[in-house]
Amino acid sequence: MPYFDYNATAPLADCAREAWLRVQAEHWQNPSSPGRAAARARLRLESYHEALAVLLGGEPSQYVFNSGATEGAHAVLAHWAGQLPPTARIAVAATEHACVLAAAGRFFPGRIDWLPSGPGGLVPPAVVTAAIAAGAAGVVVMAAQNETGVLQPWPEIAASCRRASVHFLCDATQWLGKLPGAGLGSCGAWLIASGHKFGAPKGVGFVKLPKPEPDFRTSGGGMQQNGHRAGTEDLAGIAALTAALVHAEQSQVLWESQRLAWKDRFENDLLRALPGTRIVAREAERLWNTSLILVPYGEQTKWLARLDKIDLQLSSGSACNQGQKGPSHVLAALRLPAEDARRALRISSGWQTTEDDWNQLLSGLEQVHEEIRTGT
Amino acid sequence: MPYFDYNATAPLADCAREAWLRVQAEHWQNPSSPGRAAARARLRLESYHEALAVLLGGEPSQYVFNSGATEGAHAVLAHWAGQLPPTARIAVAATEHACVLAAAGRFFPGRIDWLPSGPGGLVPPAVVTAAIAAGAAGVVVMAAQNETGVLQPWPEIAASCRRASVHFLCDATQWLGKLPGAGLGSCGAWLIASGHKFGAPKGVGFVKLPKPEPDFRTSGGGMQQNGHRAGTEDLAGIAALTAALVHAEQSQVLWESQRLAWKDRFENDLLRALPGTRIVAREAERLWNTSLILVPYGEQTKWLARLDKIDLQLSSGSACNQGQKGPSHVLAALRLPAEDARRALRISSGWQTTEDDWNQLLSGLEQVHEEIRTGT
Numbered sequence: 001m002p003y004f005d006y007n008a009t010a011p012l013a014d015c016a017r018e019a020w021l022r023v024q025a026e027h028w029q030n031p032s033s034p035g036r037a038a039a040r041a042r043l044r045l046e047s048y049h050e051a052l053a054v055l056l057g058g059e060p061s062q063y064v065f066n067s068g069a070t071e072g073a074h075a076v077l078a079h080w081a082g083q084l085p086p087t088a089r090i091a092v093a094a095t096e097h098a099c100v101l102a103a104a105g106r107f108f109p110g111r112i113d114w115l116p117s118g119p120g121g122l123v124p125p126a127v128v129t130a131a132i133a134a135g136a137a138g139v140v141v142m143a144a145q146n147e148t149g150v151l152q153p154w155p156e157i158a159a160s161c162r163r164a165s166v167h168f169l170c171d172a173t174q175w176l177g178k179l180p181g182a183g184l185g186s187c188g189a190w191l192i193a194s195g196h197k198f199g200a201p202k203g204v205g206f207v208k209l210p211k212p213e214p215d216f217r218t219s220g221g222g223m224q225q226n227g228h229r230a231g232t233e234d235l236a237g238i239a240a241l242t243a244a245l246v247h248a249e250q251s252q253v254l255w256e257s258q259r260l261a262w263k264d265r266f267e268n269d270l271l272r273a274l275p276g277t278r279i280v281a282r283e284a285e286r287l288w289n290t291s292l293i294l295v296p297y298g299e300q301t302k303w304l305a306r307l308d309k310i311d312l313q314l315s316s317g318s319a320c321n322q323g324q325k326g327p328s329h330v331l332a333a334l335r336l337p338a339e340d341a342r343r344a345l346r347i348s349s350g351w352q353t354t355e356d357d358w359n360q361l362l363s364g365l366e367q368v369h370e371e372i373r374t375g376t
Numbered sequence: 377m378p379y380f381d382y383n384a385t386a387p388l389a390d391c392a393r394e395a396w397l398r399v400q401a402e403h404w405q406n407p408s409s410p411g412r413a414a415a416r417a418r419l420r421l422e423s424y425h426e427a428l429a430v431l432l433g434g435e436p437s438q439y440v441f442n443s444g445a446t447e448g449a450h451a452v453l454a455h456w457a458g459q460l461p462p463t464a465r466i467a468v469a470a471t472e473h474a475c476v477l478a479a480a481g482r483f484f485p486g487r488i489d490w491l492p493s494g495p496g497g498l499v500p501p502a503v504v505t506a507a508i509a510a511g512a513a514g515v516v517v518m519a520a521q522n523e524t525g526v527l528q529p530w531p532e533i534a535a536s537c538r539r540a541s542v543h544f545l546c547d548a549t550q551w552l553g554k555l556p557g558a559g560l561g562s563c564g565a566w567l568i569a570s571g572h573k574f575g576a577p578k579g580v581g582f583v584k585l586p587k588p589e590p591d592f593r594t595s596g597g598g599m600q601q602n603g604h605r606a607g608t609e610d611l612a613g614i615a616a617l618t619a620a621l622v623h624a625e626q627s628q629v630l631w632e633s634q635r636l637a638w639k640d641r642f643e644n645d646l647l648r649a650l651p652g653t654r655i656v657a658r659e660a661e662r663l664w665n666t667s668l669i670l671v672p673y674g675e676q677t678k679w680l681a682r683l684d685k686i687d688l689q690l691s692s693g694s695a696c697n698q699g700q701k702g703p704s705h706v707l708a709a710l711r712l713p714a715e716d717a718r719r720a721l722r723i724s725s726g727w728q729t730t731e732d733d734w735n736q737l738l739s740g741l742e743q744v745h746e747e748i749r750t751g752t
Contacts, residue, residue: 001413008406009608017400024393024577030384032695034677035684037377067443067579070607074595099606102596196608201400203443203579203610219450220478222697230475231446232385232572232695234579237613301410308411319408319608321598 001311002357002364006197006289006350007146007174008319012240013199019243020201023236031233032222041235048242055249057186058208064228065238066218068205069173070099072192074106075218075229076169076207080138081107083215089113090138090167091131093152094333095121095145098321100171101329104140120281121145121334125156132160138167143175143184147317147330147346148281149290151175158187168210173197177248178287179256184208195241198248199351204237252351260288263349266358267291273362274369280334280344291347292317295365298372299342306368312361315346377687378733378740382573382665382726383522383550384695388616389575395619396577399612407609408598417611424618431625433562434584440604441614442594444581445549446475448568450482451594451605452545452583456514457483459591465489466514466543467507469528470709471497471521474697476547477705480516496657497521497710501532508536514543519551519560523693523706523722524657525666527551534563544586549573553624554663555632560584571617574624575727580613628727636664639725642734643667649738650745656710656720667723668693671741674748675718682744688737691722 003011023044031041049060066072077100080090089111092104104112115123115131123141131139139161143154154170161168170189175181177198184191191208195201207228209216214227221230267279276296295303300316307314317328327341336344347361370376379387399420407417425436442448453476456466465487468480480488491499491507499517507515515537519530530546537544546565551557553574560567567584571577583604585592590603597606643655652672671679676692683690693704703717712720723737746752 005406005409005411008409009404011404012400017397021393024388028385028387029689030381030695033381033384033689033691034680035381035689035691037689038695067447067610068607070595070597071443071447073597097597099595099597102606106596194608201610201612202608203613219446219475220482221446221449221473221475222695230478231444232570232578234443234577236577237579304410313405313409313411313413315409315411319406319414319598 001313002353002360004312004314004347004349004353004357004361005319007346007348008315009196009202010199010350011352012201013244013247015247016200016240016244020236020240023239027235031235032224045233045235045238048238051242051246052206052208053185055245056181056184056191056208061226062185062209062211064207064209064216064218064225065233065241066205066207066229067203068194068196069097069171069192071218072205072207073100073103073169073171075216076190076192077103077107079213079216080167084137087111088137089135090140091115091128091136092140093117093121093123093142095148095150095330096140096142097146097171097173098318098329100140100142100169115141117333120150120284121148121330122150122284123152123157125153125160128157128160132164132166136166138169140169142171142173144178144287145330146174147328148284148292148334149287149348150281151285151287154189155183155187158189162188174287177245177252178289180253181245181249195237195244199244200241201237204234204241206241255351256288259349259353262355262358263288263291266362269362270365273366280331280336289349293345293347294340294343295345295369297343300344302372303345303368306371307364310364310367312364314348316344317346377689378729378736380688380690380723380725380729380733380737381695383722383724384691385572385578386575386726387728388577389620389623391623392576392616392620396612396616399615403611407611408600421609421611421614424614427618427622428582428584429561431621432557432560432567432584437602438561438585438588440583440585440592440594440601441609441617442581442583442605443579444570444572445473445547445568447594448581448583449476449479449545449547451592452566452568453479453483455589455592456543460513463487464513465511466516467491467504467512468516469493469497469499469518471524471706472516472518473522473547473549474694474705476516476518476545491515491517493709496526496660497524497706498526498660499528499533501529501536504533504536508540508542512542514545516545518547518549520554520663521706522550523704524660524668524710525663525724526657527661527663530565531559531563534565538564550663553621553628554665556629557621557625571613571620575620576617577613580610580617582617631727632664635725635729638731638734639664639667642738645738646741649742656707656712665725669721669723670716670719671721671745673719676720678748679721679744682747683740686740686743688740690724692720693722
C-alpha cells in the first residue's frame with residue numbers, strides 16, 4: 001500500500017525497534033535509582049546525548065530529550081517569555097507549524113511580528129536582519145516546511161541572530177532524517193524535533209539548547225537531564241530515536257539525489273498527465289520528499305477518499321491541522337486563495353518509497369482525475 | 377537479581393511489549409491523517425480511552441494521554457491557575473511527590489497552604505474539610521505515597537471536594553496497578569499517573585479530567601485528544617499502558633493478600649533480625665509492596681552500595697529526588713529528624729517478586745548490618 005504521508009509520520013525503523021527492545025530488556029531500571037544497574041542506564045542515557053552532539057553539533061548536555069516538538073515549542077517559548085522583558089516582541093514566520101504558532105500566541109500574546117516572506121514562503125536572511133534591527137528579541141523560522149517542503153536558509157538566519165545576540169528557534173522536525181543535520185546543533189539555534197518523523201517511536205523528541213541555560217526547565221520535580229526536564233526518562237524511546245537518527249545520517253540522507261530525481265520525474269510526468277495541476281513553491285529549494293500539488297478541480301477531501309480507496313495514502317496538508325476549520329494557514333501565508341487551497345494534496349515520500357510506488361501514485365492520480373472529470 | 381525498587385519503575389510487562397509491537401506494526405499511521413489506515417488508528421485510540429473509563433470510571437473523553445505524571449501535574453495546576461482568581465490558594469499535602477510540589481510552586485507561588493497531617497503523613501478528611509472552609513480553592517493529595525506506601529483516604533477527600541465544588545488533584549501514580557483503581561476515575565478528581573510504574577513503557581501516562589473541561593490544554597497546535605493536548609499521539613505507548621493496566625486490574629491487584637502476607641512476615645523477621653530497625657508509618661494503612669525502613673546505624677548510601685554489591689536493588693527513597701541535597705522532604709514532613717532520615721531505605725516489591733527474593737533480601741540486610749556493625 002503505497003504510503004505518501006511521511007511528513008505526518010514514518011513507520012518505525014528496524015534499528016529503532018531493536019534499540020527499544022534491547023533497552024526494555026537490559027536497561028529498564030530508573031536511571032535515577034542507586035546501584036550499578038541504574039548507573040548503566042545513566043551511562044546509556046549519556047551516550048545518547050553524546051551521539052546527538054556528534055551528529056548535529058554542540059554539547060551533549062545541551063540536548064534535552066522530551067516528548068516531541070509540540071512540547072519543545074511550548075517549553076522554549078515559555079522560557080523566552082520568562083527571561084525577556086515583558087514587552088519583548090518576537091519575529092515569527094507565518095508558515096511555522098501550528099504548535100509553534102500556538103506556543104508563540106500563548107507566551108507572546110500581542111507581541112508577535114510576522115516575518116514577511118518571499119515566493120514559496122522563503123524567509124530571506126535580510127528580512128530577519130531587518131526584524132532584529134526593528135527590535136525583535138527572538139526569531140522563529142523552521143528548517144524545512146512540513147506542507148510545501150520549502151527549505152529555509154537557517155544557517156544564515158542563525159548567523160544573523162548570533163551576531164545580534166538574539167534568540168533563534170528553529171523547528172528541525174521535517175529536516176532531520178531527510179537532509180544532513182550537521183551544524184543544526186552548533187549554529188546557536190534553539191532546536192526542536194520529533195523522532196517519529198524519521199523512524200523513531202512517537203512520543204519522543206528533543207530540544208537542543210544553544211548554550212548552557214541553567215534556568216531552562218520544561219517541568220520541575222526531579223533533577224533529570226541536568227534539571228531541564230523532570231520526569232523519569234524514556235530511555236528506550238531515546239535509544240530508538242538515537243538509533244533512527246544515526247541510521248538516517250549514515251545512510252538515508254546520502255540517497256538524496258536518487259530520490260530527488262524520482263520526485264522531479266514524478267512532478268514533470270504529473271504536470272503533463274493532469275493539465276492544470278500546479279506544484280506549490282516549485283521554484284524554491286525543497287525537501288527531496290515533498291510535493292504540495294494543486295489539482296485542477298475537485299475538493300481535496302474527494303480526491304483523498306478516492307485515492308484511499310485504491311490504497312494510496314496521502315494527505316491534504318499537516319495532520320496536526322485536522323479538525324481545524326478553513327484552509328491551511330501555510331497556504332494562506334503563501335497568499336494562495338482559499339479556493340485554490342482546497343485543491344491541495346500533499347505528497348510526502350520516504351525512505352521505503354520505491355519507483356513502483358511513484359508509478360502507482362501517478363496512475364492513481366490519473367485515474368481519480370478521470371473519475372472526477374467525468375463525474376463517475 | 378532481586379529487585380526491590382518497583383516504586384521507581386517496573387520492568388516492561390509482556391502484554392505491554394506485545395501491544396506496543398502490534399501497534400507499531402499495524403497502526404503506526406498518524407491518527408490525524410486522512411484515509412482508512414489512519415481511521416483504524418483513531419478507532420484504536422478511542423478504544424484505549426474507553427478501556428480506561430471502564431477500568432477506572434468516568435467518560436472516555438475525559439482521559440488525556442500524555443508523557444506522564446510530571447507533565448500531568450504541571451498541566452493540571454497551570455489550568456487551575458488560569459481558571460481561578462489570581463489570589464486563589466490551594467491546600468497541598470506536604471508529602472506529595474516532588475513534581476507536584478514543583479508545579480504547585482510554579483503556578484501558585486506564595487499561595488499554598490500545607491495540609492496538616494496525622495501520623496505517617498495521613499491527611500484525615502476532616503483536615504481537608506477545614507482547609508476548604510478556610511477558603512482553599514483546590515486540594516492536592518496523592519492516593520498512595522511513593523516513599524512510605526501510606527494510603528490516603530482519597531474517596532472521602534474527593535467527596536468533601538465534590539460537595540464544596542472545589543478542585544481535587546489526586547496523584548494516582550503509585551496506586552494504579554497495585555490496588556484496584558475502580559472509582560478513581562469517577563470520584564471527581566483530576567487524576568495524574570505514569571504508566572511505567574505498572575509495567576507500561578516510560579514516557580506515557582495520563583490525566584483524567586473530572587468533567588468536560590473544554591479549556592484544558594496541555595499544549596496548543598493540533599486538535600489531538602479533543603484539543604486537550606496537541607502533538608501526534610504515541611499510540612503504541614498508549615496501547616501498552618492500557619494493556620498493562622488491564623492486566624494489573626484483572627489479575628495483579630487480586631494477589632494483594634498473598635503479597636501483603638509476605639511483606640508483613642518480612643517486616644516482622646527484619647525487626648527481630650536487626651534490632652533497632654524501624655519501619656516508617658508502620659501502623660498506617662500502606663501499599664502491599666512498600667516498606668520504608670530506618671536501619672539502626674550507618675548512612676543509607678553505604679548500605680545501598682553494599683546491598684548493590686550482593687545484587688540487591690533498592691533505594692533510599694524517591695528516584696526523582698536523586699541529585700537534590702538534604703534528606704527526603706517526605707520524611708521531613710513526617711517530622712523525622714534529618715539524622716534518622718539518612719538511615720532510610722525504601723523497599724518496594726512488585727508482581728515478579730518471589731518469596732525467595734524476600735528471603736535473599738532479609739539475609740542480605742543481615743549481612744550488610746553485620747559488615748557495618750563490625751566495620752568490615
